[in-house]
Ligand SMILES: Nc1ncnc2c1ncn2[C@@H]1O[C@H](COP(=O)(O)OP(=O)(O)OP(=O)(O)O)[C@@H](O)[C@H]1O
């Protein structure tokens with residue numbers, strides 16, 4: 663059975679797209695059949711993060727009812743499967759022919775995990791995208807404005823009956839709020855903490871997930887740990903060390 667997991671936030675810019683593509687990449691590397699859907703129809707970013715922003719068929723075509731959702735799927739050079747949305751201003755005004763939940767139903771049984779990169783805020787598009795999910799992961803940065811807005815996102819999810827699986831603290835460092843503070847305010851478990859890491863910015867310039875371009879970085883380690891946790895497994899650093907050794911061995915072959 664396919665799992666539909668939405669990545670949400672109250673405030674914009676906290677790292678939803680970064681989280682979605684990196685979790686998608688790690689789960690793919692762990693052998694899962696994954697697709698990342700850019701469910702942000704107004705200001706989509708998945709294609710921009712991966713350097714593929716002008717694809718011929720996008721989620722917008724499926725929303726208009728012109729194509730089956732599977733026709734809008736592409737495999738990125740890094741191995742991650744994505745369903746991008748169109749970045750054109752005209753397409754951003756698309757009137758939905760079908761709800762996102764209905765469109766997502768067409769992916770049922772076709773993949774193991776569908777990760778939806780959902781836009782920030784509490785609007786109708788967000789509600790529709792949330793309804794397409796079995797579980798939501800809320801991304802926050804460790805500051806009061808982000809956490810306060812996340813609380814509203816959680817309340818909206820509760821109102822429409824979609825489970826919030828947990829919270830990811832992103833861009834962690836020298837912070838205003840501790841993980842304990844955030845857990846107390848949001849009353850949801852913290853399932854992962856990703857440090858502020860300049861390598862994430864570099865990966866955006868390279869147009870690759872950081873776990874692909876900088877697999878040994880602190881952020882990458884956090885994403886691997888998080889993905890393993892989602893699969894109910896423990897991420898062991900020995901796995902990472904083995905892969906480094908594996909790569910070294912290849913160089914000497
Ligand atoms: N752990 C991190 N360390 C450093 N920079 C990060 C980290 N996570 C994300 N960023 C940077 O923060 C910026 C916003 O990230 P991203 O686009 O993923 O946020 P978003 O929540 O999807 O934004 P939006 O609400 O606009 O869709 C990007 O420049 C990204 O590279």
Ligand SMILES: [Mg+2]
Pocket residue numbers: 678679680702707779
């Ligand atoms: Mg985004």
